[in-house]
Amino acid sequence: MLLALLAAGVGLAPLAVSPARAAANLITNPGLETLDAATQFPQCFEKSGWGDNDFTYAVTADAHSGSRAVRIDLARRADGDRKTMMLENACAPKVVEGHQYDLSLWYKSTSPDVALTLFRHDKTAGWVFWTDVKTLPKVQAYTHEEVRTPQIPANTDQITWGAALYGVGSLTTDDYAMADATVPEPPDDPCKAGGTGPECKGEWTVQSAPSPVRAIHSVLLHTGKVLLIAGSGNDRDAFRAGTFKTSVYDPVANTYTDIPTPEDFFCAGHVQLPDGRVLVVGGNKDYASADGTVGYKGLKTSYIFDPATNKYVKTNDLLSGHWYPSATALGNGDVLALGGLGEDSSGTVVNEHFSFAQNKWLPMGQAKQSWAFWGLYPAMILLQDGRLFYSGSHTFGPGLPGTGASLYDYDNNTITDVPGLRKKDERDQSASLLLPPAQDQKVLTAGGGNHTVAPDAHRLVDLIDLKADAPAYKPGPDLPQGVYKDGTKQKGEEGKVYLSTVILPDGKVLETGGALHTYREDPVFSASMYDPATNTFGRPLASDPVPRTYHSSSTLLPDGRVLSIGDNPGDGSFDQRVSIYKPPYLFKGARPQITSVASQSWAYGTNQRITVDTPVVKASLIRPAAVTHSSDPNQRYVDLPMTVDGNTVDLSLTSNPNLAPPGWYMLSVVDAKGVPSVSKWVRIGPQGQVAAARVQSYADELTAAPKAPSAPAGPKSAPKGVTLADGYDGCDHAYGTVSTCVPWNFPKLTKPVADRCDWLKSKGYGPLEARRDRHGLDRNGDGVACGKGDFRGWVPGTKPVLTKKPPAAEPSAANPPEAKPHH
Numbered sequence: 112m113l114l115a116l117l118a119a120g121v122g123l124a125p126l127a128v129s130p131a132r133a134a135a136n137l138i139t140n141p142g143l144e145t146l147d148a149a150t151q152f153p154q155c156f157e158k159s160g161w162g163d164n165d166f167t168y169a170v171t172a173d174a175h176s177g178s179r180a181v182r183i184d185l186a187r188r189a190d191g192d193r194k195t196m197m198l199e200n201a202c203a204p205k206v207v208e209g210h211q212y213d214l215s216l217w218y219k220s221t222s223p224d225v226a227l228t229l230f231r232h233d234k235t236a237g238w239v240f241w242t243d244v245k246t247l248p249k250v251q252a253y254t255h256e257e258v259r260t261p262q263i264p265a266n267t268d269q270i271t272w273g274a275a276l277y278g279v280g281s282l283t284t285d286d287y288a289m290a291d292a293t294v295p296e297p298p299d300d301p302c303k304a305g306g307t308g309p310e311c312k313g314e315w316t317v318q319s320a321p322s323p324v325r326a327i328h329s330v331l332l333h334t335g336k337v338l339l340i341a342g343s344g345n346d347r348d349a350f351r352a353g354t355f356k357t358s359v360y361d362p363v364a365n366t367y368t369d370i371p372t373p374e375d376f377f378c379a380g381h382v383q384l385p386d387g388r389v390l391v392v393g394g395n396k397d398y399a400s401a402d403g404t405v406g407y408k409g410l411k412t413s414y415i416f417d418p419a420t421n422k423y424v425k426t427n428d429l430l431s432g433h434w435y436p437s438a439t440a441l442g443n444g445d446v447l448a449l450g451g452l453g454e455d456s457s458g459t460v461v462n463e464h465f466s467f468a469q470n471k472w473l474p475m476g477q478a479k480q481s482w483a484f485w486g487l488y489p490a491m492i493l494l495q496d497g498r499l500f501y502s503g504s505h506t507f508g509p510g511l512p513g514t515g516a517s518l519y520d521y522d523n524n525t526i527t528d529v530p531g532l533r534k535k536d537e538r539d540q541s542a543s544l545l546l547p548p549a550q551d552q553k554v555l556t557a558g559g560g561n562h563t564v565a566p567d568a569h570r571l572v573d574l575i576d577l578k579a580d581a582p583a584y585k586p587g588p589d590l591p592q593g594v595y596k597d598g599t600k601q602k603g604e605e606g607k608v609y610l611s612t613v614i615l616p617d618g619k620v621l622e623t624g625g626a627l628h629t630y631r632e633d634p635v636f637s638a639s640m641y642d643p644a645t646n647t648f649g650r651p652l653a654s655d656p657v658p659r660t661y662h663s664s665s666t667l668l669p670d671g672r673v674l675s676i677g678d679n680p681g682d683g684s685f686d687q688r689v690s691i692y693k694p695p696y697l698f699k700g701a702r703p704q705i706t707s708v709a710s711q712s713w714a715y716g717t718n719q720r721i722t723v724d725t726p727v728v729k730a731s732l733i734r735p736a737a738v739t740h741s742s743d744p745n746q747r748y749v750d751l752p753m754t755v756d757g758n759t760v761d762l763s764l765t766s767n768p769n770l771a772p773p774g775w776y777m778l779s780v781v782d783a784k785g786v787p788s789v790s791k792w793v794r795i796g797p798q799g800q801v802a803a804a805r806v807q808s809y810a811d812e813l814t815a816a817p818k819a820p821s822a823p824a825g826p827k828s829a830p831k832g833v834t835l836a837d838g839y840d841g842c843d844h845a846y847g848t849v850s851t852c853v854p855w856n857f858p859k860l861t862k863p864v865a866d867r868c869d870w871l872k873s874k875g876y877g878p879l880e881a882r883r884d885r886h887g888l889d890r891n892g893d894g895v896a897c898g899k900g901d902f903r904g905w906v907p908g909t910k911p912v913l914t915k916k917p918p919a920a921e922p923s924a925a926n927p928p929e930a931k932p933h934h
């Protein structure tokens with residue numbers, strides 16, 4: 112309903128048709144005039160659709176031109192859609208990879224729920240859903256709609272498309288057209304011939320003024336400035352002295368503004384809210400004890416940084432402490448934060464849900480719990496259908512049990528393993544991101560190490576298509592290699608941990624910085640450009656002269672430059688120099704300009720008009736960075752299909768908030784040479800949000816069944832009125848493998864050993880190796896908790912006797928590296 116109002120109220124009138132090109136119409140039987148003798152349906156077209164709905168098709172004389180059109184009536188709809196489309200055989204138009212096409216049709220509809228939807232023929236996978244490019248408003252009289260497709264993805268030789276009706280009502284379509292709109296690429300790329308200038312490799316500049324703070328967190332504000340959060344900056348002395356720092360960096364004026372910082376936000380979580388304020392989640396309550404027996408502790412407090420006032424404002428408390436939590440923006444504007452260490456330094460299994468509408472963290476019972484331990488800074492990426500993809504990227508030690516990557520359905524509380532991630536236990540501080548465009552639902556995970564074992568970082572890049580029926584990671588191209596400080600080249604399998612990946616406005620991904628090992632000083636100097644369209648890394652780029660290892664981050668700036676900051680090697684020092692990278696596209700002549708934006712407020716499912724000073728081939732929205740520890744699960748590039756009339760361009764914003772969670776985005780356009788404009792800020796979803804009205808039926812056919820929460824701990828939902836302290840809470844890593852999570856607290860009503868072991872058994876735990884037996888589950892001291900001998904002769908109510916001294920603590924998520932003295 113809301114969607115309908117938005118579409119009707121804010122959408123612009125379609126542009127007049129301008130026969131700009133004399134390109135051929137690629138559609139066969141475009142006017143639907145010729146009927147197939149057998150089916151009496153227009154030749155080369157089919158009745159297409161899916162889901163639970165009641166529908167009829169009719170060939171009608173109520174045509175836009177000629178004597179035939181096709182009308183669809185939807186009388187009842189539970190889900191799915193119905194559409195008229197080109198037949199998925201030789202009739203479907205042939206396309207060229209990398210080209211763009213203008214698609215148009217005439218239509219009228221009594222329903223606001225109509226989307227122009229595209230399928231593509233993958234040379235390997237066959238016909239697959241590609242993307243929705245435009246929402247078509249309800250119109251009484253025949254209306255023309257035209258839209259330019261994104262670039263045809265690799266491995267595609269045909270497409271088919273149509274208007275999908277997904278609400279009750281009728282839709283009549285006629286006069287389909289499709290023309291190649293590709294602007295030819297300029298010939299003679301000097302870089303292909305071995306050019307080494309900045310137009311081929313880009314250029315790094317180290318700023319004359321270093322950052323005044325140990326910038327561990329970088330959050331781009333919609334003011335164009337960058338919030339640099341240090342907190343105590345991984346400096347015990349600063350923590351002891353209560354010296355916590357934040358600075359706001361202006362990358363245009365190159366100036367810094369100090370911000371009073373009320374608590375230690377060192378290794379907090381952060382994400383922008385729909386109004387541009389920054390939600391800061393948890394942080395550091397206390398450093399680890401010097402002997403390493405007690406780990407870092409997470410703050411239970413949360414703040415919101417307001418760019419309008421340059422102040423932190425406290426929110427209500429979290430349910431649990433969180434040090435190293437991740438925070439993911441949801442389609443309704445809320446935020447889900449999870450993972451990290453709690454107030455007692457054990458891993459927390461508590462989900463935190465921030466309601467944007469209520470401006471507060473929700474209480475237990477409203478914040479849905481899976482009681483799963485997600486590790487530290489788990490990369491949780493919001494998918495088109497509202498589920499979260501845990502990519503396997505995390506901080507410290509091995510990955511989670513199982514395949515190390517999963518789909519988490521927060522609403523239905525299921526966790527389903529996703530296969531294929533190579534070296535899943537060496538993805539500590541790897542980089543994961545939703546590739547451009549977000550509509551393609553592909554995630555790339557690159558590099559990584561393992562702080563506990565400290566192998567050489569690897570160069571494996573894995574990719575997953577989350578629109579596939581049974582999504583699985585598949586190997587991608589290896590990360591390009593760089594050089595070490597002494598100039599020697601990387602060899603063999605050597606790769607990078609701590610690398611940064613940054614989406615650029617031309618739709619490519621810059622990867623930069625990193626090191627061979629965690630927490631040592633062995634930086635790797637390299638940068639390269641990944642192109643999602645070709646699934647390749649390009650030629651080596653200029654590399655940042657400053658090492659960018661632990662606690663480094665990189666951020667796209669609104670003008671298309673990239674900021675790189677931070678380096679905190681194992682000796683505890685911190686390199687506060689600031690680097691700025693100008694990608695090659697800034698050395699290729701004049702940039703296209705966005706000369707006007709009709710509205711700065713964009714509702715979902717609307718068309719938005721802009722003007723440009725020169726022809727452009729694509730437009731996008733990029734969500735501003737909120738990055739730390741190679742982790743920015745919210746980073747995304749949303750393609751904006753265009754309707755072009757000279758220098759006036761209408762941009763079609765998706766109707767699905769899960770593809771582009773509400774908030775401020777950087778709008779940019781790109782010309783045929785691949786040069787992007789300086790971006791303009793627009794705010795999307797300003798009038799409240801709607802759930803996805805149209806969700807494709809993809810990724811539902813997982814081969815793996817949902818599993819119990821990966822770190823099985825506690826009941827599916829907390830009984831009402833039970834406080835955390837009385838229930839199953841926390842995550843003790845002292846049992847089983849290093850990433851096994853046994854509750855730190857059991858309910859008080861539970862008897863000490865037998866009941867706990869029964870409960871653990873009921874949650875799928877077998878006998879567990881006991882490293883530190885704080886629950887007394889290894890009564891006979893054979894090193895195995897809940898083994899057979901642990902119950903014999905035990906009298907309820909008596910204390911278990913330990914016959915074996917617990918071994919010393921080992922590095923783990925509960926006992927991470929900062930526990931080691933720095934000097």
Ligand SMILES: [Cu+2]
Binds near residue numbers: 378740
């Ligand atoms: Cu850290």
